[in-house]
Amino acid sequence: MNATALESQLIIGAILFALGVIGFLTRRNLILIMLSAELMLHGVSVNLTAFGKYHGNPQGQVFTIFVLTIAACEAGLALSLILTLYQRRKSLDVFLWGNLSEDDLPILSGDSPRSAMQPMTDPNANFPHLTPAGRAPLSPPRKT
Amino acid sequence: MFDWLKPNDVLWLIPVAPLLACLWIVLVGQIVRRQQAHRPVILAFAVSFAAAVYLLTSVVPGGFGTAGEHGEHARASSAIMTTIYQWIHVGGLDVAVTLRADAMSALMLVMVTSVSLLVAIFASGYMKGDPGYPRFFASIALFVFSMCMLVLAGNFLLMFVFWEAVGLCSYLLIGFWFQKPSAAAAAKKAFVVNRIGDFGFLLGVFLIWTTFGTLDFEQLFGSPTLIQAAFLQDPTVLTTICLLLFVGAIGKSAQFPLHVWLPDAMEGPTPVSALIHAATMVTAGVYLVARCTPFFVYAPTAQMFVAGIGAATALIAAITALTQYDLKRVLAYSTVSQLGYMFMSLGAAGAGLDLATHAVTFAMFHMFTHAFFKAVLFLSAGSVMHSMGDVIDMRRFSGLRKVLPITHITFLAGALALAGFPLLSGFWSKDEILAVLFTASQTGEHADFYRIILGVALLTSLMTAFYTFRAYFMTFWGEERFPAEAGDHPHDAPPAMAGPLFILAAAALGVGLIAGPTHLYGHYLEQTPGLPEAHAHAPNVLMMGISTVLALVGIAAAYGLYVRSPGIAQALKRGSGPLHHLSHEGLQLDWLYLRLIVTPLRLIAQLAERFDRCIIDVIVDCVGFVPGLFGAVLRPIHNGFVQNYAVVMLLGLVLGLVSVLRAFAGQM
DSSP: OOHHHHHHHHHHHHHHHHHHHHHHHHOOBHHHHHHHHHHHHHHHHHHHHHHHHHHTSTHHHHHHHHHHHHHHHHHHHHHHHHHHHHHHHSSOBGGGGOOOBOTTSOOOSSSOTTGGGSOOSOGGGSSOOOOOOSSOOSSOOOOO | OOTTSOHHHHHTHHHHHHHHHHHHIIIIITTSSGGGTHHHHHHHHHHHHHHHHHHHHHSOTTOSOOTTOOGGGOOOOOOEEEEEEEEEEETTEEEEEEEEEOHHHHHHHHHHHHHHHHHHHHHHHHTTTOTTHHHHHHHHHHHHHHHHHHHHBSBHHHHHHHHHHHHHHHHHHHTSSTTSHHHHHHHHHHHHHHHHHHHHHHHHHHHHHHHHSOOBHHHHHSSTHHHHHHHHHOHHHHHHHHHHHHHHHHHHTTOTTSTTHHHHGGGSOHHHHHIIIIISTTHHHHHHHHHTHHHHTTOHHHHHHHHHHHHHHHHHHHHHHTTOOBHHHHHHHHHHHHHHHHHHHHHGGGGOGGGHHHHHHHHHHHHHHHHHHHHHHHHHHHHHHHHTTSOOBGGGOBOTTTTOHHHHHHHHHHHHHHHTOTTSHHHHHHHHHHHHHHHHHHSSSOHHHHHHHHHHHHHHHHHHHHHHHHHHHHHHSSSOBOOGGGOSSOOOOOHHHHHHHHHHHHHHHHHHHHHSTTOHHHHHHTTSTTOOOOOOOOOOHHHHHHHHHHHHHHHHHHHIIIIIOHHHHHHHHHHHTHHHHHHHTTTTHHHHHIIIIIHHHHHHHHHHHHHIIIIIHHHHHHHHHHHHHHHHHHGGGOBOOHHHHHHHHHHHHHHHHHHHHHHHHHHO
């Protein structure tokens, strides 16, 4: 494999990574932030595989398997953290968590995060509900 | 007498007893038995007095010489010394807390402790019921401790420490009723004016150390070799030293131009005036000059200066006392005037070396008798004030001799002694001073100068008799008039106050007779080490006659003006116009000082305060402002924006990566 092909594969990995970084820094939804972090991991995996092909041994691909495994665990942890945060503020908006600042500083986000502290109307109101299927659960559904 | 009790052992007892009394009151007596605070103090003073009397009998081996002996016995006896504590031992300066007693100190201590004891007994009656009763006695005890240590000090530095300490106690006692603004101002004035004198004293002490290398009295005055060597090396340095030390005496003993604090000091309680401003503190200056006689005999210019200042002071104070209405003010100016007398006598030694010892002796003798008769005058005035409900303006009461018989008798005794009535104590001492001045004006160099001084002394003694008896007649003769504050019937002095009055009156009458013509005092004092040889001294009959005539003329004039035909006094006052005003205001010296010195200083102080507030405070505030600027720059980093933190993390990561890669690139 020649250097040009390596270069183009590395560029693809870099583009994926950059997209992940940009998404991580600019997204407002907590889950989408996590998604962007996963995208970063994918870009790194592409990088690793390209190098493995370049050097002619399977080390790159083996390491990619590791990365995927770790990514799965990390996704589980992140989702549980996001769930906890959601339970607190009843919203997935990251701006709601922006109140650790000096009182006299101007508000930097576009629409004021302070006002975003008041929760909107019941967020579950507009979400679609699945029809119940199978057996009824043994314990009644929890009221959120 | 007591062979097992050497004088060294009791030497420290004299100052320490009042100190212990003061500490007792300060620590315990403010809380426990407040109205009994006089007991430890009176006990301590009695102990001090007993120890001082014992010292008197034992410090001079020859005891009291008889009148027949002449020159041989006036040999220097060694002084008694006790070193308590090695205080400073740095380089060339070696100062220890040494108590040194000789004949001069012993006489001075007897005077101080006896008057203090009697004044303390008087004050226990006078100050009864005052809310600050324990504080008064603690201050008095501290004062007597400081005064005794001043007299007993064995070197100049220790003396200076207690010189300042008596000034401090004077401040505490003058401003005793400190809620009264006039009393607080008077205390401040006394302290500040004293401080000016202390500055001169300190410069003199510095010069002594630079010249001689030692400050110890025993080394300086014990043998004349040190002073002689310095004189041969540089004759003018001794004159400078003497003048500087005398500046200290000017401040402490209220001489012109620093006499302005003493009349205002009458704001303090009357026992304070009697003790401090008549008998003890103001005599510290006289003691200093007398103690430094071995210096002064080498500096006739300084002695002439001393005599001149003394004469000027005596004259100014006598003129001012002629027109005062406040009884205590009259006595205050009289004190200033009599202190001028003492300095005139001390300065008369400039006429010749053979006159030195007599000059010093009679100055100290006048100080001794003055302590007693001035104290009795002040205490009688206090008794009058006590009966008249704290009114002391003579225009508001008169004719008190029937109502206050005890006070009348004692005041009369003191007044006669002060005026120099024949055969009383004041007569003997004043006459001896006039005799010394007469001898100085006849023989020796500078005879003309001393003739002027003698003239001033005679004029002042005439005025003294006049104003003293003017005060006496205005207070005790005439029709009976009481001020409204006196209540229905003024009561005479209670026993606590009457006892000391009688004792002091007896002393005022008799001390001169006992100690003067018999030369007991003179022969005792001559045995002080450091004083030159003394020759025989015959009483000067001419001066005796002149002073008697002057005293009687003054008394008669006062009687005529204030008892026979009071109208003449009013006519004189109207007729003299501005002269009367000038005399009443103390020759406008206070006004002058206010314009020339106090107001400019106050302006400078205000200017400095303005500078401090507007410039220095602003600079400090600016310096304090700068960290705020830094904070304002750095604070927006914490804006709470979560993704902001993510950006910062990313930046840190990038920087780390770049540095690692550069390190790798460098290695390869």
